[in-house]
Each structure stands twice: as structure tokens, then as C-alpha cells.
Amino acid sequence: MSFKDWFxxxxxxxxxxxxxxxxxxxxxxxxIFYYAGSLLLLMVVLQFLSGFLVLAHYIPTARGAYDxxxxxxxxxxxxxxxQYMHVDGVSLIFVLLYVHMARGMLYGSYRSPREIVWIxxxxxxxxxxxxxxxxxxxxYSNLSYWAGTVITSLxxxxxxxxxxxxxLVRGGPGMSGDTLNRFMxxxxxxxxxxIVGLIVLHILYLHKVGSNNPxxxxxxxxxxxxxxxxxxxxxxxxxxVKDLFGFGVWLIIFGAIIFYAPTFHHIFLERTMSTPANPLxxxxxxxxxxxxxxxxxxxxxxxxxxxxxxxxxVAVLFPFVLxxxxxxxxxxxxxxxxxxxxxxxFFINFFVLAYLGEQPPLPKYFFAERLGAFIYVAFFVLLxxxxxxxxxxxxxxxxxxxxx
Amino acid sequence: xxxxxxxxxMTLGLLTGGAPAVFADNGPQxxxxxxxxxxKTIISGARLFATNCMACHSIKFMRYEFLTNDLGMSxxxxxKYIMLPTGSAFKNNMTSAMPTDMAHKWFGLPPPDLSQIVxxxxxxxxxxxxxxxxxxxxxxxxxxxxxxxxxAMPDVLAPYGGIVNERGQVLRAGDEPPPKFKEQVTxxxxxxRFVSDPSVVQRHDDGxxxxxxxxxxxxxxxxxxxxxxxxxx
Ligand code: HEM
Numbered sequence: 001m002s003f004k005d006w007f008x009x010x011x012x013x014x015x016x017x018x019x020x021x022x023x024x025x026x027x028x029x030x031x032i033f034y035y036a037g038s039l040l041l042l043m044v045v046l047q048f049l050s051g052f053l054v055l056a057h058y059i060p061t062a063r064g065a066y067d068x069x070x071x072x073x074x075x076x077x078x079x080x081x082x083q084y085m086h087v088d089g090v091s092l093i094f095v096l097l098y099v100h101m102a103r104g105m106l107y108g109s110y111r112s113p114r115e116i117v118w119i120x121x122x123x124x125x126x127x128x129x130x131x132x133x134x135x136x137x138x139x140y141s142n143l144s145y146w147a148g149t150v151i152t153s154l155x156x157x158x159x160x161x162x163x164x165x166x167x168l169v170r171g172g173p174g175m176s177g178d179t180l181n182r183f184m185x186x187x188x189x190x191x192x193x194x195i196v197g198l199i200v201l202h203i204l205y206l207h208k209v210g211s212n213n214p215x216x217x218x219x220x221x222x223x224x225x226x227x228x229x230x231x232x233x234x235x236x237x238x239x240x241v242k243d244l245f246g247f248g249v250w251l252i253i254f255g256a257i258i259f260y261a262p263t264f265h266h267i268f269l270e271r272t273m274s275t276p277a278n279p280l281x282x283x284x285x286x287x288x289x290x291x292x293x294x295x296x297x298x299x300x301x302x303x304x305x306x307x308x309x310x311x312x313x314v315a316v317l318f319p320f321v322l323x324x325x326x327x328x329x330x331x332x333x334x335x336x337x338x339x340x341x342x343x344x345x346f347f348i349n350f351f352v353l354a355y356l357g358e359q360p361p362l363p364k365y366f367f368a369e370r371l372g373a374f375i376y377v378a379f380f381v382l383l384x385x386x387x388x389x390x391x392x393x394x395x396x397x398x399x400x401x402x403x404x
Numbered sequence: 405x406x407x408x409x410x411x412x413x414m415t416l417g418l419l420t421g422g423a424p425a426v427f428a429d430n431g432p433q434x435x436x437x438x439x440x441x442x443x444k445t446i447i448s449g450a451r452l453f454a455t456n457c458m459a460c461h462s463i464k465f466m467r468y469e470f471l472t473n474d475l476g477m478s479x480x481x482x483x484k485y486i487m488l489p490t491g492s493a494f495k496n497n498m499t500s501a502m503p504t505d506m507a508h509k510w511f512g513l514p515p516p517d518l519s520q521i522v523x524x525x526x527x528x529x530x531x532x533x534x535x536x537x538x539x540x541x542x543x544x545x546x547x548x549x550x551x552x553x554x555x556a557m558p559d560v561l562a563p564y565g566g567i568v569n570e571r572g573q574v575l576r577a578g579d580e581p582p583p584k585f586k587e588q589v590t591x592x593x594x595x596x597r598f599v600s601d602p603s604v605v606q607r608h609d610d611g612x613x614x615x616x617x618x619x620x621x622x623x624x625x626x627x628x629x630x631x632x633x634x635x636x637x
Contacts, residue, residue, distance in 0.1 A: 080607070
């Protein structure tokens with residue numbers, strides 16, 4: 001018996017390879033938005049690598065944290081590379097997450113039978129928010145300090161046990177080295193492991209039901225004599241080589257940012273990140289990073305703190321029920337002009353909210369913030385009715401594809 | 405294809421043009437220093453900083469050796485122009501010799517560390533700040549600043565730039581003509597920018613190689629993909 005036969009008999013890997021790569025049939029008409037999924041996988045791996053390297057030099061104490069982080073920048077061999085990869089990687093992951101989700105909304109990928117793929121994916125996004133927040137606090141810059149204080153104080157709004165929860169999360173009455181210790185534990189073990197587990201589930205659930213595509217029609221509906229979908233192609237080698245090309249383009253962008261614009265106009269690395277924590281020097285208008293600011297704008301749009309928190313929580317949770325709000329038999333917005341326009345308004349509004357969330361809390365922004373929050377919520381509230389009655393065009397029986 | 409070009413164009417436009425404008429601070433009007441960012445400007449800024457600022461301010465993340473390793477300054481020059489006569493070693497951090505309790509006594513607070521000041525406040529802010537001092541008899545130090553009201557720092561650059569009162573009238577001309585003085589201030593700003601991120605030298609050295617390699621990889625991947633996808637009808 002050859003070694004290969006001996007190994008194959010005992011190994012689950014060949015079967016997994018076939019199921020998820022060589023014989024996973026994906027629609028052949030994926031467009032550019034479909035790169036985001038594999039790029040997210042790449043970025044999570046890179047984030048783990050750079051995170052591992054910076055962790056090796058990080059000191060989780062109130063006195064040591066800030067200096068240790070800059071020790072990496074100035075003294076560790078290629079420390080700046082590890083650090084910038086990790087910092088800029090976060091923002092790029094969120095760029096990809098938003099593209100990936102927008103793709104799902106444009107083509108109705110959240111619809112039956114992919115509801116669980118969507119829900120698991122969205123949970124990953126929420127886990128990433130938590131991961132980013134805990135990471136944010138670790139350098140113990142002044143921004144870390146005040147962002148940590150503001151966000152943990154949100155727990156105070158929980159009825160009855162709010163104060164107790166806040167103290168538990170902070171590890172004391174205020175931010176301190178104890179906070180850093182528990183946030184580090186959360187950042188590098190618990191939340192990260194949850195993210196990895198969710199990603200595995202996400203892909204297993206997707207491969208059980210098969211991928212959607214820009215036309216929103218099921219390729220499994222037309223199968224060839226060999227039992228495979230006629231419009232499907234094996235993931236490996238077709239999409240694996242295509243994604244390899246995507247990796248290349250994406251890494252050029254990532255590299256250009258790291259080497260030539262690491263702070264990205266101080267959007268990826270905010271200015272107040274570059275001054276140490278100072279409980280006496282409060283940041284008057286501490287704003288969250290760009291990828292969380294749409295929700296922050298909604299929080300702020302209501303003057304009552306608790307009502308604002310409720311609105312924000314509702315806004316964050318709404319996408320979970322999206323699969324059941326959409327009631328049109330046609331999935332892709334390619335054939336649903338009205339929903340497509342609503343979606344575009346929704347996306348633009350999300351950008352506007354991100355902008356507003358970065359502004360100081362001035363009265364002149366209140367109206368725009370409220371309007372933005374209203375449009376955000378209105379999309380989800382209107383969708384069940386619009387999707388029920390909107391006129392649609394008939395999707396084609398087979399996917400639209402032009403051979404390259 | 406055309407569609408993608410338009411998309412890419414829009415995204416790029418947003419990122420390069422829109423983003424900075426969108427995220428701009430709503431602060432006071434600042435002046436912008438104009439210069440070429442190279443070793444010469446940085447070194448001349450380093451010399452000015454060492455003579456005029458390091459008595460009070462540390463740049464604690466910097467080390468003297470970065471000046472030779474990254475900027476190509478000679479060791480003798482560093483000894484002669486940069487190092488304070490405090491017997492500091494070459495590998496040491498560039499810290500000021502001022503004892504903290506003395507600083508408290510003189511200024512009410514220790515002069516802040518300036519390692520990250522360009523990251524924190526921006527080049528424009530520092531440039532404007534250094535050009536905004538004026539004589540104010542009401543202040544204990546005799547100095548005030550338009551950008552940083554009631555600042556505890558004296559106008560240490562007055563010998564070069566001269567002294568003005570609150571309304572900008574010249575009380576005493578400086579040793580340097582105004583354009584030359586602005587150039588000196590610009591050099592200090594350039595040096596502090598370097599101090600905020602010395603990796604810039606290595607980044608710009610390595611960048612073209614890394615990106616070149618990635619471009620090569622991407623082109624190869626593109627043709628590989630094209631070859632495979634020929635079969636997809
Ligand atoms: C780190 C996080 C994530 C990773 C690594 C990831 C990875 C992937 C991958 C590799 C695919 C298959 C390739 C593709 O269709 O693009 C996929 C599909 C999908 N993902 Fe994600 N994903 C993540 C987050 C999310 C989020 C936040 C959502 C939505 C809220 C989501 C929803 C979906 C949906 C609906 C599909 C199926 C798309 C279709 O078949 O048209 N994913 N994901």
C-alpha cells in the first residue's frame with residue numbers, strides 16, 4: 001500500500017477538500033462584490049498574525065501599555081509593520097464587511113434558504129465590533145481611555161443591575177489596568193475564538209445550501225446529466241485562481257496604505273490615539289471610529305440617553321430580521337427597481353450617518369441625524385409592504401454570463 | 405469592465421478628495437508649512453530642536469542612533485550638535501535633563517513629551533503655534549499665544565524671530581529676516597514629523613519592492629485565472 005492510500009484511508013481531509021473546494025459548485029456569474037468573502041478570510045488570518053506579533057511586546061498595565069505600544073513602533077525590528085498591519089487591517093476589514101453585506105442585500109442573498117448564513121454572518125459583524133472596541137482600549141491612549149469610559153457607561157442604562165454590570169466590565173469603578181487585563185483576555189481569546197467559530201459555521205451553512213448569485217436565481221434548479229448545476233463551476237480551480245487574483249489586488253491596496261498612508265488622513269489612526277490616557281484631560285467630543293459612527297449618530301439623535309440607546313440597539317438588531325421582512329418572490333434587486341432605489345438611498349444614508357457621527361455634537365447636525373435615523377428605520381419598516389406590492393421584472397431562467 | 409473603472413474612480417475620488425475634507429477638524433484657521441520632506445530639512449530641524457527645545461521637552465521614544473541609522477548623520481555631528489552635555493549614551497532615548505519637580509516649580513507643569521506631537525496636533529498646528537507668540541505683561545512668564553491662550557511656555561524662538569505685541573506690532577526685530585525664520589520653524593516641524601514616525605524612512609525604502617512584488621504576483625495570477633476561465637462557457 002502506498003503512503004497516499006494509507007493516509008487517505010485515515011484522513012477526513014480529502015473528503016472535506018472535495019466537499020468544500022473541488023466539488024463545491026458555485027454559480028459562474030459572480031461579480032466583483034463576490035471577492036469580499038474570500039478577502040475577509042485573508043484579512044482575518046493577517047489580523048491574527050500581526051496581532052500575535054504585537055501581543056508579544058504588549059504590557060497590559062495602566063503605566064506600561066501606552067509606552068509598550070510605542071516601543072513596538074520605535075524599537076522593535078519591523079514593529080511599525082506589525083502595528084500598521086494591525087491598525088489599518090481593522091478599517092479594511094470593516095470596508096470589506098460593508099461591501100459583503102451590501103452585496104447580500106443587493107442580490108437577496110439573505111433570503112430562503114440562506115437565512116442562517118445571513119444571521120451567522122451578521123453575528124460575526126457584531127462580534128467584530130466588540131473585538132474592535134476591546135482592541136481600541138488596549139493602547140491606553142487618551143482616546144482609548146475616554147472611548148472606554150463612554151462605551152462601558154452605556155451598560156449603566158440596563159435596569160436595576162446596570163451599575164453592577166459596568167463595574168464588572170471595567171474591573172472597578174473606572175478605567176484602570178484591571179480593565180486592560182480583562183479587555184486583553186477578551187480581545188485575544190474569547191471574542192476572537194467566537195469570531196473564528198462563527199466564520200467556520202458561516203461557510204458550512206453556506207455550502208450546505210449553495211451560493212446565491214447576482215441574478216438571485218437558484219442554479220440548482222437546472223441540473224445537467226451529471227447531476228451538477230449547469231451554471232455551476234467547481235470552486236477549485238475556477239474560483240480559487242480568481243480569488244488569488246483578488247488577493248493580489250487587495251494586498252496592493254493594503255500595502256500602499258501601510259507603506260505610504262498608514263494613518264489614512266487620521267481616519268484609520270485617530271489623532272487622539274497619539275497621546276497617553278489622561279483622566280484629567282477629557283476629550284470633549286469623543287467620537288467612535290468611522291465604522292461605528294453611523295450607529296453613534298443615531299444614538300445621539302435623541303436627546304434622552306436611554307431612548308437613544310434603545311434606538312441604537314434597534315438599529316443594530318434590525319438586519320437580523322431582514323430575511324423575513326422581504327416578501328417578494330424575486331430575490332435580486334436587478335429585477336426589482338424600486339427596492340434597488342430604496343437600497344441605494346439606504347446605503348447613501350448610511351454614509352451620511354457615518355459622517356455625522358464623526359462631527360462634534362453641535363445643534364446644527366441634530367436635524368440631519370434625526371432624518372438619517374428615520375431613513376434607516378424606515379427602510380426596514382417599509383420593506384415588507386414595498387416588497388409585497390412592487391412591480392418586478394421576470395428574472396431569466398438561467399444566469400446571465402458572458403464568457404471572458 | 406467600463407463599469408468597474410467608473411466604480412474604482414468614484415471610490416478613489418471619495419477616498420482621496422472627499423475623505424479628508426469630510427473628516428476635517430472644525431478648529432481655528434491654521435497656517436501650513438511648505439517644505440520638501442528630506443534628510444536635510446529634518447537634520448537642520450533636529451539641530452534647532454536640540455539647541456532650543458530639548459532643555460525642556462523630551463522626545464522619549466526617539467533615540468540618538470536613529471539620526472545616524474535612518475538619516476545618515478555622522479556620529480561626530482550628533483555628538484557636537486544634538487547631544488546635550490548630560491553624558492547620554494548613543495543608544496539612549498532623547499530625554500530632557502530637566503528635573504520634574506523643577507519644571508513644576510517653573511512652569512506649573514512639566515513640559516509635555518513631544519514624541520507624538522505631530523500625530524496628535526498636526527504639523528499645521530505646531531507651525532502656527534510657534535508663530536503665534538506675543539509679549540503679554542499680564543502673564544507671569546511675560547508671554548502669551550494666540551493659538552494656545554495662557555500657555556506656560558515662553559517664546560524661546562524670540563531671539564531669531566523677534567518680539568511682537570498682541571496686535572502684531574514688532575517690539576524688537578529678530579536676528580533672522582522673517583522668511584529665514586519661517587524656514588527654521590518649518591525645519592523644526594519637519595523634524596517633529598519625523599520623530600512622530602521614524603519608520604517613514606524604512607517604509608519608503610521597502611515600499612516599492614513590496615508593491616512591485618505584489619504587482620508581479622497579481623499579473624501572474626491574472627493570467628492564470630484567464631487561462632482557467634477560458635474553459636468556462
Ligand atoms: C469575517 C467575517 C466574514 C467572513 C470571513 C465571510 C466569509 C464569506 C465567504 C468566504 C463567503 C462565500 C463567498 C462569497 O459569497 O462572497 C460568504 C458568503 C456570504 N456571507 Fe459572509 N463572511 C463574513 C461576514 C458576513 C456578514 C457580516 C454577513 C451579513 C450580515 C455575511 C453574509 C453572507 C451571505 C449572505 C453570503 C452568501 C452570499 C451569496 O451566496 O450570494 N457574511 N461569506
